[in-house]
Amino acid sequence: MEWCQVRTNPERRQALVDAAIEVLADDGARGLTFRAVDKAAGVPAGTASNYFANRDDLLTQAGARFYERLQPSAETMSQLTDGPKTRENVVALMREVVGRIEAFRTGYLAQLELRLEATRRPELRKVMTERVRADIDFNVRNHLDSGLPGDKESVLLLYLALNWLIVDRLTLPEVFTEEESAALIEAAVHRVITASD
Template sequence: MEWCQVRTNPQRRQTLIDAAIEVLAKEGARGLTFRAVDKEASVPAGTASNYFASRDDLLTQAGSRFYERLQPSEATMAQLTDGPKTRANIVELLKETVARIEAFRTGYLAVLELRLEATRRPELRAVLSERVRADIDYNVRNHLASGLPGDEKSVLLLYLALNWLIVDRLTLPDIFTEEQSQELIEAAVERIIGGRD
């Protein structure tokens, strides 16, 4: 009876998934074991195995959790929908997005590990492809609905450019300084969106 109650505890499940993200970032996909997750979450040995059917299940849930934790704030969404319809506003929104991702460094590193692991696990690849595609579609849809300058291709090009900037900032932080990062975001918007405010 107690086992069933523990297993359905959503807060405990979330704690375990967050611990899995930390393990992925520190140890890589090969280091992701139920035992490592239990230790990272500071729970009794065997807890993670009560919550997840398999290691693949845990990998998949960690991938989804990253995107949940990176949802923009209400203030950011208001800036998108109600803010000025200018390139300058796009720059500010992108700077906020990059800062939000950089603040969750372990999450992004975990997702990079998951993407590598997805090349060997078709189920994980399918889940991640669906989640990333949904995220891209959401960003394109919101941008177009907001009335900000730029079209679908602009959003996709900015997505591609900024993702690699983030990879460099999080994995090789000496490549680009914070100031250079900010300048590159501004230049990307200016060159991809074009026109004047």
């Protein structure tokens, strides 16, 4: 009876998934074991194995948790929907997104690990593809619905360009300084979204 209660404790499950993200970022996919997650979460040995059917289940849930933790704030959503319909507002929004992702460095590094692991695990690839596609669609839909300048292709091009900037900032931070990063974001928006959009 107690085992069933522990297994369905949502706060404990969330803490374990968050710990899995930290393990992925620190030790890579090969280092992701139930024992490592238990240690990172500071729980008794064997706890993670009570919550996840297997390692693949843990990998999949870690991938989904990244997106949960990166949801934009109400203030950001208000800036999107109610802010000025200008390229400058798009620049501000793109800087906010990059800053939010950089602030969750371990989450993004864990995502990179999961993407590499997905090349070898068809079920994980399926889940990751669905989740990334949903995130892209969410961003395109919100941008178009907001009335900001730019079209679907503009959003996709910014997604592609800024993701690689984020990879460099989080893996090789000496390549681009914070100031260079901010300038590159502005340049990308101004080149992708023309004044007539």
